[in-house]
Amino acid sequence: xxxxxxxxxxxxxxxxxxxxxxxxxxxxxxxxxxxxxxxxxxxxxxxxxxxxxxxxxxxxxxxxxxxxxxxxxxxxxxxxxxxxxxxxxxxxxxxxxxxxxxxxxxxxxxxxxxxxxxxxxxxxxxxxxxxxxxxxxxxxxxxxxxxxxxxxxxxxxxxxxxxxxxxxxxxxxxxxxxxxxxxxxxxx
Amino acid sequence: xxxxxxxxxxxxxxxxxxxxxxxxxxxxxxxxxxxxxxxxxxxxxxxxxxxxxxxxxxxxxxxxxxxxxxxxxxxxxxxxxxxxxxxxxxxxxxxxxxxxxxxxxxxxxxxxxxxxxxxxxxxxxxxxxxxxxxxxxxxxxxxxxxxxxxxxxxxxxxxxxxxxxxxxxxxxxxxxxxxxxxxxxxxxxxxxxxxxxxxxxxxxxxxxxxxxxxxxxxxxxxxxxxxxxxxxxxxxxxxxxxxxxxxxxxxxxxxxxxxxxxxxxxxxxxxxxxxxxxxxxxxxxxxxxxxxxxxxxxxxxxxxxxxxxxxxxxxxxxxxxxxxxxxxxxxxxxxxxxxxxxxxxxxxxxxxxxxxxxxxxxxxxxxxxxxxxxxxxxxxxxxxxxxxxxxxxxxxxxxxxxxxxxxxxxxxxxxxxxxxxxxxxxxxxxxxxxxxxxxxxxxxxxxxxxxxxxxxxxxxxxxxxxxxxxxxxxxxxxxxxxxxxxxxxxxxxxxxxxxxxxxxxxxxxxxxxxxxxxxxxxxxxxxxxxxxxxxxxxxxxxxxxxxxxxxxxxxxxxxxxxxxxxxxxxxxxxxxxxxxxxxxxxxxxxxxxxxxxxxxxxxxxxxxxxxxxxxxxxxxxxxxxxxxxxxxxxxxxxxxxxxxxxxxxxxxxxxxxxxxxxxxxxxxxxxxxxxxxxxxxxxxxxxxxxxxxxxxxxxxxxxxxxxxxxxxxxxxxxxxxxxxxxxxxxxxxxxxxxxxxxx
Numbered sequence: 001x002x003x004x005x006x007x008x009x010x011x012x013x014x015x016x017x018x019x020x021x022x023x024x025x026x027x028x029x030x031x032x033x034x035x036x037x038x039x040x041x042x043x044x045x046x047x048x049x050x051x052x053x054x055x056x057x058x059x060x061x062x063x064x065x066x067x068x069x070x071x072x073x074x075x076x077x078x079x080x081x082x083x084x085x086x087x088x089x090x091x092x093x094x095x096x097x098x099x100x101x102x103x104x105x106x107x108x109x110x111x112x113x114x115x116x117x118x119x120x121x122x123x124x125x126x127x128x129x130x131x132x133x134x135x136x137x138x139x140x141x142x143x144x145x146x147x148x149x150x151x152x153x154x155x156x157x158x159x160x161x162x163x164x165x166x167x168x169x170x171x172x173x174x175x176x177x178x179x180x181x182x183x184x185x186x187x188x
Numbered sequence: 189x190x191x192x193x194x195x196x197x198x199x200x201x202x203x204x205x206x207x208x209x210x211x212x213x214x215x216x217x218x219x220x221x222x223x224x225x226x227x228x229x230x231x232x233x234x235x236x237x238x239x240x241x242x243x244x245x246x247x248x249x250x251x252x253x254x255x256x257x258x259x260x261x262x263x264x265x266x267x268x269x270x271x272x273x274x275x276x277x278x279x280x281x282x283x284x285x286x287x288x289x290x291x292x293x294x295x296x297x298x299x300x301x302x303x304x305x306x307x308x309x310x311x312x313x314x315x316x317x318x319x320x321x322x323x324x325x326x327x328x329x330x331x332x333x334x335x336x337x338x339x340x341x342x343x344x345x346x347x348x349x350x351x352x353x354x355x356x357x358x359x360x361x362x363x364x365x366x367x368x369x370x371x372x373x374x375x376x377x378x379x380x381x382x383x384x385x386x387x388x389x390x391x392x393x394x395x396x397x398x399x400x401x402x403x404x405x406x407x408x409x410x411x412x413x414x415x416x417x418x419x420x421x422x423x424x425x426x427x428x429x430x431x432x433x434x435x436x437x438x439x440x441x442x443x444x445x446x447x448x449x450x451x452x453x454x455x456x457x458x459x460x461x462x463x464x465x466x467x468x469x470x471x472x473x474x475x476x477x478x479x480x481x482x483x484x485x486x487x488x489x490x491x492x493x494x495x496x497x498x499x500x501x502x503x504x505x506x507x508x509x510x511x512x513x514x515x516x517x518x519x520x521x522x523x524x525x526x527x528x529x530x531x532x533x534x535x536x537x538x539x540x541x542x543x544x545x546x547x548x549x550x551x552x553x554x555x556x557x558x559x560x561x562x563x564x565x566x567x568x569x570x571x572x573x574x575x576x577x578x579x580x581x582x583x584x585x586x587x588x589x590x591x592x593x594x595x596x597x598x599x600x601x602x603x604x605x606x607x608x609x610x611x612x613x614x615x616x617x618x619x620x621x622x623x624x625x626x627x628x629x630x631x632x633x634x635x636x637x638x639x640x641x642x643x644x645x646x647x648x649x650x651x652x653x654x655x656x657x658x659x660x661x662x663x664x665x666x667x668x669x670x671x672x673x674x675x676x677x678x679x680x681x682x683x684x685x686x687x688x689x690x691x692x693x694x695x696x697x698x699x700x701x702x703x704x705x706x707x708x709x710x711x712x713x714x715x716x717x718x719x720x721x722x723x724x725x726x727x728x729x730x731x732x733x734x735x736x737x738x739x740x741x742x743x744x745x746x747x748x749x750x751x752x753x754x755x756x757x758x759x760x761x762x763x764x765x766x767x768x769x770x771x772x773x774x775x776x777x778x779x780x781x782x783x784x785x786x787x788x789x790x791x792x793x794x795x796x797x798x799x800x801x802x803x804x805x806x807x808x809x810x811x812x813x814x815x816x817x818x819x820x821x822x823x824x825x826x827x828x829x830x831x832x833x834x835x836x837x838x839x840x841x842x843x844x845x846x847x848x849x850x851x852x853x854x855x856x857x858x859x860x861x862x863x864x865x866x867x868x869x870x871x872x873x874x875x876x877x878x879x880x881x882x883x884x885x886x887x888x889x890x891x892x893x894x895x896x897x898x899x900x901x902x903x904x905x906x907x908x909x910x911x912x913x914x915x916x917x918x919x920x921x922x923x924x925x926x927x928x929x930x931x
Binding site: 113114116137 | 583585876878879880881882910911912913
């Protein structure tokens, strides 16, 4: 992973958008979050360090693992939007958030403002809403509470309120383009 | 204040003598002194009884002092003195019994049972202990109460209260003959047994016959409100709510501080939909420190009523939680209207009052609404024309068919009124279970494995004792078995004799005829013959599956294992073996699910669709499976069938699933059914959709199809306000404006 990020750092440009999605299992020991991999696990601090040299000004990291809330503090920084499936490192059970995050990337409904651009905030709202409803309809105690943070100081919002200026960076962070814009991007 | 000081001084004095412990067995203090005070209290002589209790508080014996402190209402202090008494008389069972009874009087069942059980460990044949425990268990309708009361009566033949309790228990079990026998035994012991007289009087009242028992009671004790309280208790158990309420009112008029009566009066006023009067009674009880769980829970529930909205329509009213009213209201109204029309034609009767339906998103709120306590297993209950029930959101999606429950309860509403609330439990439950599948063959709860086993092992109750399976089941399973048996019984009666015979039977019950009499009169059968014919009917329906349960389970297991190993052919072969040729039962659902997965994995959409159709008609309720069926129907180009598949989910899991409403609305629009589409899209919008702009656009399309241009325009504006660049909405607005300019 470290080498891959180093390669991205060489190739990426300032106008690019870097999107990192972590799917799998994460752990939190009370101090440090780790993304579990075969071999040594990767800590949130390491991941954040590896992403720093990437010149892309727009960065999004979507950590969908269990205990991903424990990575928020280490990952957040100005210009980077961080989305976690859980609100803290203590929410340790497997998550359904990634299912709905991926669904957001496929479902045109996720583009709530219908501008043919799916922003990080729109995709987050879609996945967060579906995750909440999943636990409600299955009458299960919610064991994950997703968060989004898009500044170095943000603690993370569960349901960001744009009228209060919350998650404004994420609102402008494109994740996907649809329709005519997609065609235009393919055939510039 | 004075009593309080006395209490403190007494505790101090008693603590000072605490080291003096006595080892004793049996009675170690003069209990008659305490009994005299309680007798005075029972006669309603407040001044004399208080003086008596105050005198007891000064007694050296901590057991007596504890009684006195309890008697003047100093419960916390009494606990301390009772604890001291336990040290002084460690082997005296009566101290533990009385201590337990005080806890019971303060609604602490756990401590009460613990202490009385300890007393019975000290003295297994202690009649007072057995009686005290029987009284506690009787409140929860525990069948052990009768055995304990019998043992108490045998251990102490002079114990009048044991006979009184046995009479009460027998009457609760609708055994009037036994109740009268026991009451007369109590009167033989004590000719002034007021409780026994009340039981005898209640038996007459329940038969709508005149009685002089209450005059006799009041001649002995003019303030004995308990007589009316117990009468009210039995009327309520017989679902004669309005009469029961009037009896409770008489009880509190006679004895205003009879808080048990005020509690039950409040709860039953709540049951029949009179929350203001109910709150008044419950608050009076609460303010008098009668803070039982029933009172506290009911008051809390009523505080939450501000979160409900009421919707009235011709012949009905639905009260729903604000959060889900927009989704559920159209569907509930539709079903109440349909049920009312169906039942009035079928039962040939008209209800002069609206059917009121209360729908609770929190199951425990429904339980409190029904019983005053959480922990109720049922999903709905009818108090005559008032029905309370779980909302679909109260249960896990797929576990609960709300429309089936609604029709079940509304059937009770008619049958209870038609029978003047005299129909036996088995018959009204049987009709209600029968009606579930009449509303739709896919509704109702299919037979479970336990019912099939009971059929094979002949474990069903005889019809003339079937009520006990509902009222005082020997184990929790017996309730479910009794519902099933009663439902089968009514299926058989309707099939064999017709609906008119059922109606005639209800009217005979209204004339106070018994089950054997009604069966003989209308079916020309003895109860034994009835049981035999019912057994034959059930065996014809379910005998094959009941006899092959073991083989079916083995095939099901093999199919599931093969599915896990991705051995689709084996999964299909075993799945078919487990399901083919058997009638719809709960155990077949998982077999259909396995088959559908295996066919889907093999890419055989036609077979998958065929299996899922069978699954749906056999009451399959898994939301994902039904959605898959809808998709397969759509893939097959049949949107009507796709809509029918999804409509099933409206009755099962309509809350929190915006996709369900969106897809259903889209199908209806394509099928040129805009009114249904509108309801579906309104439900989508009320589900807090991830795409509100799209939801408003869909709503606008429905309004356009319904030729309601102004509302369509309003919905488009809402959509464009959220998504100004939404091209389909812009186009629809343009089309609308062009259309209106042409007009």
